[in-house]
Amino acid sequence: xxxxxxxxxxxxxxxxxxxxxxxxxxxxxxxxxxxxxxxxxxxxxxxxxxxxxxxxxxxxxxxxxxxxxxxxxxxxxxxxxxxxxxxxxxxxxxxxxxxxxxxxxxxxxxxxxxxxxxx
Amino acid sequence: xxxxxxxxxxxxxxxxxxxxxxxxxxxxxxxxxxxxxxxxxxxxxxxxxxxxxxxxxxxxxxxxxxxxxxxxxxxxxxxxxxxxxxxxxxxxxxxxxxxxxxxxxxxxxxxxxxxxx
Numbered sequence: 186x187x188x189x190x191x192x193x194x195x196x197x198x199x200x201x202x203x204x205x206x207x208x209x210x211x212x213x214x215x216x217x218x219x220x221x222x223x224x225x226x227x228x229x230x231x232x233x234x235x236x237x238x239x240x241x242x243x244x245x246x247x248x249x250x251x252x253x254x255x256x257x258x259x260x261x262x263x264x265x266x267x268x269x270x271x272x273x274x275x276x277x278x279x280x281x282x283x284x285x286x287x288x289x290x291x292x293x294x295x296x297x298x299x300x301x302x303x304x
Numbered sequence: 305x306x307x308x309x310x311x312x313x314x315x316x317x318x319x320x321x322x323x324x325x326x327x328x329x330x331x332x333x334x335x336x337x338x339x340x341x342x343x344x345x346x347x348x349x350x351x352x353x354x355x356x357x358x359x360x361x362x363x364x365x366x367x368x369x370x371x372x373x374x375x376x377x378x379x380x381x382x383x384x385x386x387x388x389x390x391x392x393x394x395x396x397x398x399x400x401x402x403x404x405x406x407x408x409x410x411x412x413x414x415x416x417x418x419x420x421x
Contacts, residue, residue: 222412230348230397230412276347286407291338291350291363 187212187279191295198267199303205252206262206298208277214238218280218287219253221262224297225273233275235287236260264300272302305331306402310413317388318421325383325416327398333378334400338410339371342395354381388420 188211198204210219221233236244236253243251248265264271274297282290307330317323327337335356340348352373353361360373370392372384381400385392395417399410 228395228397228415230399232409232411235407235409282408285403286409288401288403288408288410289336291353292348292410293350294347296347 187214187217187281187293189277189279189293189295191277191298193298194296195299195301197301197303198264200267200269202267203263203265204267204300206264206275206277206300208260208262208295210258210260210277210279210295212258212279212281214281218282219251219260220278220280220287220292221249221251222276222278222294223271223273224276230276234262237287267302269302269304272300274299306404306409306411307331308398308400308411308413310396310398310416312416313414314417314419316419316421319389320387322384322386323388323418325385325396325398325418327381327383327400327413329379329400329402329411332400332402334381334402335378336401337375337381338399338401339373339381339383340397340399342397342415344395348397351383385418388418390420393418393420 190209217238219236223231234246252261276297277295278292280287311326337354339351342348354375356375362368375381397415399412401408
């Protein structure tokens, strides 16, 4: 079984600043995928970034990047140049699917971090 | 591309009635769909995995007779909450796995808010 822990219920950042959201996980698998999903007030889940556990290089997507520490089972999300549209709940998630990108297996989610952007 | 819809978006029903929620992949075929439940201000919990043409796989603790899942085609999965009770009130979200290149990605529907009176 996998568990995902997000210890920050809420974070606040000034617009244009950088913020880091924390996530730790536990799994007995050697290969797995990790994700950050964004859930704005519309409740629509949006994939922000995906990390393959066997890749040491940290994933990046424009202003979003991760710090993946496999030994520590840590997977934090850094948002640079925060924008008002980044305000949302952010969920860290893991998948045991090791063959097809992590999308073919049910995801295990953390409890989420509510990100507030101060204008 | 990769749009998933849910219908209805909101439903209110009386205790004891059954409610059906539809999940459709609009522009792709999905051999696998998932159903999640999200309580207020909480995480998403996987309820079941739905594969086209076969029985759904339920997570531990999810009553399969209470939450009936049917994956009738490659673009449609339905969740029926049978004999609903107030404790079944929740936000139900589906997702569908879509392969783009070498990887599958789960695309989520907008969710259905169920309120049982």
